[in-house]
Amino acid sequence: MSRTVDERTFPMRVVTRMTGLTADVVRVWERRYGAITPDRTEGNARRYSAADIERLTRLRDAIAQGHTIGAIATLSDARLRALAQPAQEEPERPALSPYLEAIAVLDLPRAEAVLSRASQLLGPRRLVLELVLPLLKEVGDRWHAGSLGVAQEHAVSAQIAAHLGTLLRTAVLPSGAPRVVFATPPGHHHELGAQMAAVLATTHGVSPVFLGADVPFDELLSACERARAGVVALSILVEKSEPLERRRELKGLELLARSVEVWVGAPAGHPSLEAAGVRPMRDFFALEAALTRRHGSASAG
Numbered sequence: 001m002s003r004t005v006d007e008r009t010f011p012m013r014v015v016t017r018m019t020g021l022t023a024d025v026v027r028v029w030e031r032r033y034g035a036i037t038p039d040r041t042e043g044n045a046r047r048y049s050a051a052d053i054e055r056l057t058r059l060r061d062a063i064a065q066g067h068t069i070g071a072i073a074t075l076s077d078a079r080l081r082a083l084a085q086p087a088q089e090e091p092e093r094p095a096l097s098p099y100l101e102a103i104a105v106l107d108l109p110r111a112e113a114v115l116s117r118a119s120q121l122l123g124p125r126r127l128v129l130e131l132v133l134p135l136l137k138e139v140g141d142r143w144h145a146g147s148l149g150v151a152q153e154h155a156v157s158a159q160i161a162a163h164l165g166t167l168l169r170t171a172v173l174p175s176g177a178p179r180v181v182f183a184t185p186p187g188h189h190h191e192l193g194a195q196m197a198a199v200l201a202t203t204h205g206v207s208p209v210f211l212g213a214d215v216p217f218d219e220l221l222s223a224c225e226r227a228r229a230g231v232v233a234l235s236i237l238v239e240k241s242e243p244l245e246r247r248r249e250l251k252g253l254e255l256l257a258r259s260v261e262v263w264v265g266a267p268a269g270h271p272s273l274e275a276a277g278v279r280p281m282r283d284f285f286a287l288e289a290a291l292t293r294r295h296g297s298a299s300a301g
Contacts, residue, residue, distance in 0.1 A: 009039060009047035019056045022123030022203065024172065026056065033073035035059055055080065063121050095131055100138065103152050108159070115163055124167050125203040128196045129284060132160055136192065157192065164195045168210055171202035178295045179229040183211035183220060185236065185252065187245065193235030193265055197287055201233075204291040217252040224260045231294065232256065233287070236266040250275045263290060 012023050019026075029035040036055055038046040048056075058080035062072050067083060075083070095118040102111035119127050139156050142148040182198040184191050191213035198208035209227045211220075220232050234253075240246045249272060256262050257277030265281040266272050273280040281287045 009049055010053065012046055012048070015048050015053055015056065018053055019060060020126075021056060021060060022125055024203070025120070025123045027172070029056070029059065029069060029073060033069055035069070035073040051077075058083075060121065063117070068117075069120060096135055096138065099131075099135065100142075103139075103156055104148070106152065106155060108155060111155075112159060115159060119163065119167070123203075124171070124199050127167075128164075128199055132164070132196060133284070136160070160192060161195060164192070164199050167199050168195070168202065168208065171199075173202060173205065173207050177205055177207040179207045179209055179227045180291075181209045181211060181220065181223050181227060181229045181232040183215040183223075183232070183234060184213045185220070185234050185249065186214055186216050187240065187249070188236055188238070189213045190237040191235070193237060194233070197233055197235065197265065197284065200284060200288060201291060204288065204295065206291055206295055217256050221256055221259055229260070231261045231263060233263040233265070233281070234272075236264060236270060236272050239270055246271055253278050263287070 010018075012026065015021070015026060016023055026036075030038065036048075036052050038048045038052055041047055055077060058077065059069065059072060062080055062083040063069060072080065072083060095114055099111055099114045099118075102108070102114060115131075118131050122130060135156070139148060139153055143150075143153050180201055182194045182201070184194055194213075195210060198210040201208045209223060209229060211223060215223075220234075224230070224232050240249055253262060253264065253272060253275040254277055257275065261279065262275075262277065263279045263281050264272050264275070265283075265287065268282065272278065273282075279290070281290065
């Protein structure tokens, strides 16, 4: 039953804006952990009271202090207020710093714990944009500067890939959600960009078909046909060194674009962005805008 009409309630979009949590996180905290019990409209859309929003904010703040949602979801509001008070002796630090500190000494369990806690707090979209993206850039810069070695770089890539894979496997999407194929084209082995894009797609109500790295062009087309996907989104990080290889890549992209819509994310100035029929995606915000224009944005009820 819905609340009485004289008590103001709020839709999910307002809750996410006020708390900074994603709709997916709010639903999981409700369904799996029983943290809140929102009312429902006659159309079965969730509606949240001011008390619900305050409780979600308290839970978020307590998790920022290192608590887990499973341990605190059913605590009283008074207890949550006490837990959410920031520690006075140590200022809060962003997740990036403690993660890099753990990776520097290859303390992988500690690094994984930092990553998992950040994911729980931020949700998939903010995790990709606010942690994973700057983290990969920082790791790349430190690797080029010689302050991080190949072992640390590989460890970061493996942990990020595993975590993004979990987010893809556990994404809850509506039945009949539109599908988009994500991959890297033949000869390209850096798949994290495509994987990050696929996770972002889930936050826009799109069901990603993530194929991984080095997928031949004919297989990309076949995958689109089998999945009934009208778009294939490709991540390309490096430029082919040989002119013949570059021409083959351009031809492959242009042939693919004759049958399906091809979106390509690549560094500025990359030749693939100039292929006929290809739609350039110069950053993840451009990808999100394209997803919204084509499929609409996931609005949570």
